[in-house]
Amino acid sequence: MRKILILATSAVLLLAACSDSNDGGTTGTTGAGGGSGGAEAELTVSAASSLTEAFGKIGNAFEAANPGTTVTFNFGPSDGLAGQINEGAPVDVFASASPTWMDSVQDDGPGVTHRADFAQNRLAIIVPADNPAGIENLDDLTEDGVQLVIAAEGVPAGDYAREIFQNAGISKAALANVVSNEEDVKAVITKVISGEADAGIGYVTDVTPDVSDEVTLMPIPDEVNVIATYPIAVVNGSQEADLAQGFVEYVLGDGQQTLAEYGFLPPP
């Protein structure tokens, strides 16, 4: 039954969200909207995995700017996150790597408020630093025996990759070289870093400072590339609606610089 699934997911998320209380008094249990500044509050944010590093930093800054607030992130593939929200997971803010999944929450789920696009991202070919298969461009991905890894259908990065192949007219050959459909884009990067894959399609922003030694970016021509639009919104039913709105505004405001640092493009 739905209720059981809701209970189960809620339990897991609550456990994850329960960090040690900061000094001093705890306000009432979760749900007792502690909105006023200075009171303890917890915010749960589900965000696409490509936002991991950037949002991590943004989260810390937001906490510093709002003492007593704890931001807990739930990173994963946008389709999976939307699914959880639609099943009733108590998430306050949802940041998706594609409008599709925000639409899903809006139309099939609890609904959203304060929806806005907050960033854009480009995709690129990502290869191991030593580029064993000698990939230079999209066409090289169609060579026989290339071990290509992309995200699964439904995951924004996966849908975008397929769209790019279609744009470039190499769908059949490229898809034939796909050896694995990963559950989120971070897993794609991992396979490339480990050297097991010859190449992967991921976001430009996925080449973070941590991994820049181990992978190389090969740009995709603009005419076939996809520009991913990232929407963010407050999820209806949030117990911290005010705080959630505050977070959304932060991302749209001060957070923009951080996003730019990590390679994201400004929203359209």
Add this chain to the structure above:
Amino acid sequence: MSLATDSRRSPSTASSPLRRGRIPAGFVVLAALGVALVALPLLGLVLRTPWPRIGEILTSETALTALRLSLIVATTSAAISFVLGFPLAWVLVRGTFPGKTLVRAVVILPLVMPPVVAGVGLLAAFGRRSGLLGSWLYEWFGIQLTFTTAAAVLAATFVSFPLAVLALEAGLRGLDERLEDAAATLGASRWYVLRRVTVPLMGPQIAAALVLSWARALGEFGATITFAGNLQGRTQTLPLAVFEQLQTDTDAAFAVSMLLILLAFAVILALRGRFLR
């Protein structure tokens, strides 16, 4: 007192010095909780499964492909576990050599390893870039193990092998070796003794080993997705299919999960009467 009567099974209503039928109330409560712990998720699954759509979902290409692949992978894995596990169990039970305890610990290790860790370990051994053996295979023979069905089999075998060994060990330990001695004096070669005495007497334990390792192999996820990847028809076993469906079509996820459960149930029931007690 004749030995034959000793070995005669005592009547099922064996009188016991303990009072029969008196189970402590506390035990009943705890036992019920235990059953509930296992039964509730199953019940939830049954209730949540979209029964009207189930035919359509389970005959979809995704489901059928995953089913076929799962059966192949699990069965191959169980076979490998048995072929390698039986001699290993033999050596562990009847052999004496320095470091036996260590060997045993190593063999049992995959059982307590988180599956993803197991996947990472498999990469470290068989990955074409960083793998101990894998890089050599790739450099010299151009053989890449990752992203293949063989990798799925390897991952499934790695995590289920200890189960087979443990069950077979228990079986061997429970054997009366003197029966094998007797068989020898009656003219049976070592191979004949193995075939006609040892293995038949170990029937239940061999069945348990096969079933346990097959079931574990069927359900393997973490190591598979880390080491073998996820590609329909090649490495996407049923658990991986469920996971992928969970992101997009939860109904389908439940349906395929139900399929897995039913598969497992079928095997357990088929063997319950004869072997698993």
Add this chain to the structure above:
Amino acid sequence: MTLVVDVTARRGAFEVRAAFEAEVGRTVALLGPNGSGKSTLVSTIAGLLPPVQGTIALDDAVLDDAASRVHVPPERRPIGVVFQDLLLFPHLSATENVAFPLRARGVPKPDARQRASGLLERLGLANRANARPRDLSGGEAQRVALARALVSEPNLLLLDEPLSALDVGARMRVRELIRDELASFPGARVIVTHDPVEASVLAERLVLLEDGKVSQTGTPDEIRAAPRSRYAADLVGVNSFRGILEPLEVGAGLLVTGDGDIVAPWPEGFAGGEVIGLLRPADVTLSLDLPDGSARNVVQGRVTSISVEGDRARVRIASAPPLVAEVTLASVGRLGLRDGVVTWASFKAVEVEILPT
């Protein structure tokens, strides 16, 4: 068909040394208390435990030769073994058990089954042919085990404690059966047992085993007539005393045991030391009053038990040392012997046989 055994076998810390022969027509019984090494010898003769020294040969075929590292594995020895615990295969029926040695040697299934059935029938088990071992009675299981050992027509039949697992009723019947089978068995036969009655009934020659060594061999009568060891003496119901023989006078010594002293003859050429003294119960005279004969050994003690055997009675006396006397039933009555009655026991020094150990 002669079995010649001359080996030292070792199992763990225990070592047994034995040499004997078993020919067709003369069943040999290895007789000894538990722990004497019988089971070890059975394992060695069966080929399960190679001897550390010595040889085993069956006619011309050398089965074991420790010196030249010859060891014929058990499956290639033409032997049939009936084990103490029978060791019938629990997953096979009686017929399948009996057919096993034939099938193991490649005899086709129908032939094997036919021979097995025939043998079971001869042993009176036709109606139990399909029973599992757990459903057989003690006697039936014993017969199946015997059939299984006989079916391949071995050259040597080895029976390890064949009757020990049976209850008294079954024991007599099975003993007769085994005696008949042995009589008609064309090969060499060795029985291993701790029961002297069993040995005497089933075997023509006894090999007494004690503490890993052969202490005496002979026919049952020979041993009965002249037991050479304490165990042999106990077997045949002879009084035995162990102690140091000290010189007493010319031709005589004092056997000092922990329970009392006995005057006994000094063996010729004996240098002194530990001995065993043997005294037949029939040579002990009981009387109510102090005897006045020339017997050098006179002791007194309470009667602890009286057991009647035919027209004789064996009377146990708690004297120093304890004694067993054999008297007529009439004497028991005349002397008023009952448990607890104090009586005098006397015997001549010359009636004590001294065996240097």
